Amino acid sequence: MIGMIFIYLIFEARGCMVCHSEVRKEYSEGVHYKERIECISCHGGNENTLDIKKAHADGFKGIPGRRKVIKVCTYCHSSPEKMKPYGLSFDQEILYYTSEHGEAFKKGNDEVAVCTDCHGVHRILPHNDPLSLTNKMSLPLMCGKCHSDFNMMKKYGISSDVVLEYNLSIHAEEVRKGNPHSPTCVGCHSTHGAVPPGIGDIEKVCGKCHIRTREYFLRSYHSKVWKELDYLECEGCHSNHYVEKTSHDLWKQKCIECHERESKSYKIAEEIYTLFITCENEILRAEKLTEELRKIPVDVEDFIGRIEEAKTYLIEAEPVSHSISVEEVKSFIAKSKSIAEEVQREAIRKKKLFESKRILLPIFWFLIFFTIALIIYYRR
């Protein structure tokens, strides 16, 4: 008894925690404990007594099953009065039922994800906590618990490689580097209302971040025709989960899939490819020369700034290329290329100027020998 009181005083444990000590540690780390949400809020019963029978009376619910758990959570989380002070949204329940998970749940499928599958049971942490299950870094792992399960995914005809593919993508790489703008699963599929984006919506989803690219893509002939043909938009060339870092080789690899090698369209692709590659080479050459000069050392701050400018134009040309218009791409590439070539010319001039110092050597030696000759002559 004394021990129980001791525990009661030390851990501020209400009646439930005295017996259910296995939950105590887990629960006391969660955000609900910190906000003083008591056990009885979810489980019912009476916490102010240490008598087992009395404690488990008073509308005691026990462990809510998978079907009931949504109701338990939404009792508070769908209530605007309760959520507003925390600045949390209260539309999760509505969103959930619009998702693929919610649709299946309504049809009586018990296997689909419910609140506790993603957020945990007792140890629920806010998503910006690094230890949280729904934190950005651990999110692919969390979704992968089910979506990497081959046997489970087979039933619904979904690929179980999505998380693996995502982890290899440029998006995952950027997330690992700490880029806050790079998307995880929820960036494209949304959180509670998780759905795969359908054809016609893909460019909208990608365009959330790749705004300029979408703008130029919508201008292109592709965007009109592909919609009529039900052809995947961005996904067609860049894949969906396994989005690689694009290289200019994509113009050669992807266009050939639809266009004949001799066709006019493929010629355009080749032309754009050549534009990019030549521009990139010019910039690389300028950078190499600048680096050589920097090692001497010669003042190259100006060159570095201008190479950055050239690179910016090249990067700007990349979204523009989605319009498949040679003229538009050319206007940007020409600027970039001209800067790079100018830097090269000036760098070579500076290098030659520096090397011309060696011409001084023979003159210097001539002077020295002349003086020595004079001395020897006059000493005689």
Next chain:
Amino acid sequence: MSFFDKVLKWFEKRVHLNELLSFITTFGIFYYPFPLDKSVKESLKEVTNRPVPYYSRWPYFLGILIFIQFLFQIFTGILLLLYYIPSMEKGYQSTIFIIRDVPIGYYILGIHRWGGILIIIFVMLRLLRFIYHKIYHPPRELFWIFAFLIFLLLSFQYITGTLLPMSDGNYWKVERILEIIKVIPFVDRIFSFLYGNFMIDKYMHLRFYISHVFFTPLFLFCIFYLHFLSVRKLGFFTSPKKMEPIYPGYFYDIFIIFLLLTGILFSLSVLFPAKYIQVFDPFKTPPKIALPFFILPFHFLKVKLPDTLAGVIMLILVLFLFFLPWIDRSKPIPLYKRPLVFLVSIMILLFLIITGIFGFYLK
């Protein structure tokens, strides 16, 4: 009486010009004592007409060459001092500034850097000559002590100067050298007493800077002065075969040496400029660290042997060389006529060269 003579007389009445000239001419211009009781003109005439042996010829000019080179270093060093910022952070930028933006800073730094390497080569050649001719035979033991001290101090000048540009290669060179100093008994105590510890931080950098620009040059200057004084006192070692008056013969020879040295330093600084590619990074060791050649044998010993043994060998080697005049008591004749000394010196030399070569190719 010409105007120049009048001015000279005016000064002579007020300043002891003879003593001043005596001090200045100590440094290798006139080896003879300067008469103090006559007028300046008379004493100059007397001294310059005295014949000296052909000391401006190989290998006798090594001593005066080292001193001229030392003056070069002081002159270029003062010019560099005007632009160098002594701090870990700004050191690299100011070095780059000197090379890039300061007029003729490129040549000044190049000459200072190459001068540092050349002067050590000259001092080593001079030490070899000392052993070959046994110049340290009594009463000239101090010649050897001074020469050896100059070598040690110049090596230290080289190490402290290497740190100052704070470039990646130089930083790691000094780091390696400090690791070697750390294993030598007694020397490590003295070093850590003077410089704090063996870690290159901003305080160590500042102490190295002060040593490099003030204390070590001061010591060197004092030793040079003492050395010249003892040369004046004891006279020349070899018996003169061919004599020539100091002026113009000897005087112009020194001038020619000076001119040739300028040409060599200038050419080296233009043809093989120092490359300070990037600022130091204490967390990234570069794959290849090019140590200075006179450190290589010690580097090899330090890497291949246990630390204590290597340290003791290094200390014994240095002490042996330092006390050489008292250890080697043979007659002052050329080396090949003294078989025992010849054998020992060749063995030590070969040991240093071979370990140096191995040290160069060490990974």
